[in-house]
Amino acid sequence: MDALIPRARAEIAPGAVHVPDWLGLAEQRDLVRACREWARAGMRSPTLPGGGVMSVRTVCLGWQWIPYRYSRTREDGSPVPPVPDWLADLGRRALADAYQQPADDYAPDVALVNYYDDTAKMGMHQDKDERSREPVVSLSLGDECTFRFGNPDSRGKPYRDITLCSGDLFVFGGPSRLAHHGVLRTRPGTAPDTGLRAGRLNITLRVSGLGRGSSAP
Ligand SMILES: O=C(O)CCC(=O)C(=O)O
Numbered sequence: 001m002d003a004l005i006p007r008a009r010a011e012i013a014p015g016a017v018h019v020p021d022w023l024g025l026a027e028q029r030d031l032v033r034a035c036r037e038w039a040r041a042g043m044r045s046p047t048l049p050g051g052g053v054m055s056v057r058t059v060c061l062g063w064q065w066i067p068y069r070y071s072r073t074r075e076d077g078s079p080v081p082p083v084p085d086w087l088a089d090l091g092r093r094a095l096a097d098a099y100q101q102p103a104d105d106y107a108p109d110v111a112l113v114n115y116y117d118d119t120a121k122m123g124m125h126q127d128k129d130e131r132s133r134e135p136v137v138s139l140s141l142g143d144e145c146t147f148r149f150g151n152p153d154s155r156g157k158p159y160r161d162i163t164l165c166s167g168d169l170f171v172f173g174g175p176s177r178l179a180h181h182g183v184l185r186t187r188p189g190t191a192p193d194t195g196l197r198a199g200r201l202n203i204t205l206r207v208s209g210l211g212r213g214s215s216a217p
């Protein structure tokens with residue numbers, strides 16, 4: 001993005017807030033390093049029930065998201081490592097800053113780390129496999145993308161297309177918690193020096209509402 005034009009915090013829809021440049025470069029680099037560590041377990045492209053394979057590659061913390069449910073174990077049967085406390089703390093700080101009110105009770109227990117290569121995208125969908133309707137916190141790292149944020153009723157209009165850059169925060173909750181959203185495209189070569197060689201990373205924090213000991217619904 002053109003750094004000469006500061007991008008302002010914006011409410012994209014009721015309960016959906018974009019906070020540009022929320023993370024400083026040092027924090028972005030720390031997160032990229034953490035993602036690289038989590039990715040050592042292997043990042044996979046989820047297969048949809050219809051047989052399609054997503055272009056995004058994902059590694060999960062807390063609960064494994066398998067379209068369209070959650071599991072305590074990964075594909076190979078190994079347990080999913082928990083969301084680290086520092087990441088949940090970051091989620092609380094993000095929510096408080098986005099909504100400009102305390103968020104001490106926010107306790108994300110799911111983190112999806114999505115990696116987009118230069119051609120990956122994500123179709124319009126709702127995040128609705130959680131039992132909780134607590135807000136979703138999303139952090140972007142690496143290349144910019146065009147993010148489409150719509151409405152809860154359909155994949156179509158009204159929606160808004162915004163650019164998410166490295167370090168940007170996007171939160172959606174309240175009336176927008178079940179809004180459809182997707183990633184239309186990334187823009188290769190637009191990242192600052194985050195330590196990521198290519199592509200885009202997105203960390204999505206959610207509250208599963210599934211409880212500690214429970215199994216997937
Ligand atoms: O990559 C993004 O910005 C969005 C990711 C997303 O919507 C999801 O993982 O459900």
Ligand SMILES: [Fe+2]
Nearest residue numbers: 125126127181
């Ligand atoms: Fe999503």
